[in-house]
Amino acid sequence: MEKFTSVTGVGVPLRRSGVDTDQIIPAVYLKRVTKTGFDDALFANWRQDPEFILNQSEYAGARVLVAGPDFGTGSSREHAVWALRDYGFDAVLAPKFADIFRGNSGKQGLLTGVISEADCEKLWAALEAQPGVELTVDLVEKKATLGDLVVPFEVDDYIRWRLLEGLDDIALTLRNEQAITDFEAKREGWRPKTLPVRHA
Amino acid sequence: MNKPRTLAEKVWDDHLVVKGEDGTPDLIYIDLHLVHEVTSPQAFDGLRQAGRPVRRLDLTIATEDHNTPTLAIDKPIADETSRIQIQTLRNNAEEFGVRLHSLGDLEQGIVHVVGPQLGLTMPGITVVCGDSHTSTHGAFGAMAFGIGTSEVEHVLATQTLPLKPFKTMAINVEGTLKPGVSAKDIILAVIAKIGANGGQGYVLEFRGSAIRALSMEGRMTICNMAIEAGARAGMVAPDQTTFDYLEGRPHAPVGADWDEAVAYWKTLPTDEGATFDAEVNLDANELEPFVTWGTNPGQGVSLSDVVPSPEDFADPNERAAAERALEYMDLKPGTKLKDVPVDAVFMGSCTNSRIEDLRVFASLVEGKKKADGVRVMVVPGSARVRLEAEAEGLDKIIEDFGAEWRFAGCSMCLGMNPDQLAPGERCASTSPRNIEGRQGKGGRTHLVSPQVAAATAIRGTLSSPSDLEG
Numbered sequence: 001m002e003k004f005t006s007v008t009g010v011g012v013p014l015r016r017s018g019v020d021t022d023q024i025i026p027a028v029y030l031k032r033v034t035k036t037g038f039d040d041a042l043f044a045n046w047r048q049d050p051e052f053i054l055n056q057s058e059y060a061g062a063r064v065l066v067a068g069p070d071f072g073t074g075s076s077r078e079h080a081v082w083a084l085r086d087y088g089f090d091a092v093l094a095p096k097f098a099d100i101f102r103g104n105s106g107k108q109g110l111l112t113g114v115i116s117e118a119d120c121e122k123l124w125a126a127l128e129a130q131p132g133v134e135l136t137v138d139l140v141e142k143k144a145t146l147g148d149l150v151v152p153f154e155v156d157d158y159i160r161w162r163l164l165e166g167l168d169d170i171a172l173t174l175r176n177e178q179a180i181t182d183f184e185a186k187r188e189g190w191r192p193k194t195l196p197v198r199h200a
Numbered sequence: 201m202n203k204p205r206t207l208a209e210k211v212w213d214d215h216l217v218v219k220g221e222d223g224t225p226d227l228i229y230i231d232l233h234l235v236h237e238v239t240s241p242q243a244f245d246g247l248r249q250a251g252r253p254v255r256r257l258d259l260t261i262a263t264e265d266h267n268t269p270t271l272a273i274d275k276p277i278a279d280e281t282s283r284i285q286i287q288t289l290r291n292n293a294e295e296f297g298v299r300l301h302s303l304g305d306l307e308q309g310i311v312h313v314v315g316p317q318l319g320l321t322m323p324g325i326t327v328v329c330g331d332s333h334t335s336t337h338g339a340f341g342a343m344a345f346g347i348g349t350s351e352v353e354h355v356l357a358t359q360t361l362p363l364k365p366f367k368t369m370a371i372n373v374e375g376t377l378k379p380g381v382s383a384k385d386i387i388l389a390v391i392a393k394i395g396a397n398g399g400q401g402y403v404l405e406f407r408g409s410a411i412r413a414l415s416m417e418g419r420m421t422i423c424n425m426a427i428e429a430g431a432r433a434g435m436v437a438p439d440q441t442t443f444d445y446l447e448g449r450p451h452a453p454v455g456a457d458w459d460e461a462v463a464y465w466k467t468l469p470t471d472e473g474a475t476f477d478a479e480v481n482l483d484a485n486e487l488e489p490f491v492t493w494g495t496n497p498g499q500g501v502s503l504s505d506v507v508p509s510p511e512d513f514a515d516p517n518e519r520a521a522a523e524r525a526l527e528y529m530d531l532k533p534g535t536k537l538k539d540v541p542v543d544a545v546f547m548g549s550c551t552n553s554r555i556e557d558l559r560v561f562a563s564l565v566e567g568k569k570k571a572d573g574v575r576v577m578v579v580p581g582s583a584r585v586r587l588e589a590e591a592e593g594l595d596k597i598i599e600d601f602g603a604e605w606r607f608a609g610c611s612m613c614l615g616m617n618p619d620q621l622a623p624g625e626r627c628a629s630t631s632p633r634n635i636e637g638r639q640g641k642g643g644r645t646h647l648v649s650p651q652v653a654a655a656t657a658i659r660g661t662l663s664s665p666s667d668l669e670g
Binding site for chain 1: 217229231252259284288318319320325357451460464584
């Protein structure tokens with residue numbers, strides 16, 4: 001996972017609340033066997049509507065999503081985060097996130113910043129006034145900047161630290177690699193080994 | 201003097217790589233990682249993206265089970281999703297160097313049958329697999345539990361898992377089982393007693409004279425379904441039965457390693473004076489063959505009972521659940537369960553597909569003919585179990601009875617392969633799970649023991665072995 005300090009890119013005003021993970025990625029896409037390549041699955045049902053915001057050419061290459069409250073509710077599927085990341089989003093700003101989605105995001109390098117409802121309205125208005133305009137989301141300073149508009153956001157300290165350090169779950173555990181290696185050196189010889197293959 | 205500890209606490213303590221502080225989880229070492237085709241593809245893909253290898257190939261083994269057909273196994277798999285999942289596992293095993301037993305291989309089969317059969321599952325170890333029924337391996341006095349795909353990737357990369365300690369619950373089963381009553385009836389009765397969520401957050405330790413008297417196959421049946429009570433794991437303390445089962449198996453320790461292992465394993469049983477966070481008692485003497493009438497494994501009664509009424513349940517949630525279940529199962533309160541006819545009998549799954557289960561089934565159906573109009577499918581848990589059964593002539597008995605003798609796999613337990621119930625079909629099944637649509641969309645599942653499955657296949661209605669007499 002790469003270190004996340006700040007991102008600057010096109011912002012998308014998604015004027016919807018209660019966006020659940022079934023909307024973020026419909027269940028039919030869960031049969032796949034990869035962890036990437038879900039960009040076409042993101043908001044797949046909504047994207048069938050030519051009027052949907054992501055179908056507007058101004059928003060091509062978007063990196064920041066600004067959505068209404070209760071983003072990421074419903075099924076715990078990790079695919080929802082994969083789809084957002086694969087599409088190109090590095091950060092989602094919203095007044096409230098579902099807990100499991102927020103946890104999954106932190107593990108996969110997607111920033112979920114909590115903003116006030118008033119600031120959400122201001123960001124939406126600013127993004128809609130200049131479709132395709134870029135904004136900067138600064139994780140060090142915990143603020144989003146669009147021209148003169150500066151919006152603070154909140155993020156869990158632990159998740160922020162992990163994003164800044166670029167640590168996924170496995171990388172975190174591997175900080176204890178020496179302890180694991182020491183433990184392995186002490187394991188008894190009788191414990192099971194699958195290799196070499198022994199036959200009946 | 202050390203504080204008395206439970207079996208679960210001893211195994212946990214001996215796998216502590218880093219003790220968690222200030223609410224952070226412990227880092228626990230994993231001795232054995234079992235892999236299958238459904239929950240591993242994204243885990244391997246994650247490793248590939250991050251450029252990480254599998255840390256311990258020698259503690260990892262994969263088999264194909266959930267999607268494998270049980271007929272015509274030499275032909276390409278017809279269903280595209282199944283074929284892709286299996287091919288993906290083959291590619292990943294090849295790329296990363298993971299030992300894999302593919303369809304057609306002598307050691308292929310249900311992952312929870314294969315591990316014990318190879319002697320890889322042993323007392324005092326930690327076992328994980330991306331499958332909830334991993335609890336099966338606890339029958340050996342191992343700490344074994346199911347994990348999600350992200351955790352599969354985590355174990356592949358680090359051979360450890362960050363975990364918070366579980367609570368402990370003693371399930372004391374004292375007494376002697378009546379003839380025709382089995383391990384399956386014990387666990388169905390336990391789940392009916394504590395509820396399908398009654399074990400949540402706990403490791404269950406099954407104890408008492410009735411458990412001690414069980415074979416390893418019986419203990420596996422019980423621990424297998426610990427998850428159906430919502431528990432993280434189920435365990436049975438190792439004893440001579442365990443050692444006798446293990447000794448001489450391909451991957452069991454030998455020589456000085458064996459002696460050292462047995463000496464250690466004998467220290468594992470729960471110390472006198474150790475306390476559990478909860479205790480439950482069950483009288484084995486009174487137990488009768490059990491059957492589920494509903495759509496969760498806790499909705500079960502003695503087979504000699506009648507279908508309960510929603511009014512029997514004081515708790516409004518349970519009452520509503522019973523109402524929904526009876527509607528789905530198309531059962532009327534007050535109906536004698538023994539008057540309920542079935543369309544199918546499924547003998548198999550990681551709960552009841554080992555050689556002992558097949559022997560019990562075959563001994564009851566030998567020389568008889570199945571009831572007219574009932575489809576009976578017998579699916580051994582592994583290719584080796586199938587061969588063993590054939591060497592004993594069980595396949596002949598089963599086919600003469602009119603049942604289908606299939607190749608190994610998870611099969612109709614969950615119908616990821618073509619073995620499914622049609623909508624509305626009713627099945628007496630030795631599998632572990634009876635949720636709506638589990639065995640096929642609209643299918644109706646009654647969980648039973650191999651003994652009850654055999655008697656039901658003979659009579660065509662839900663029956664216990666004692667109904668076959670006279």
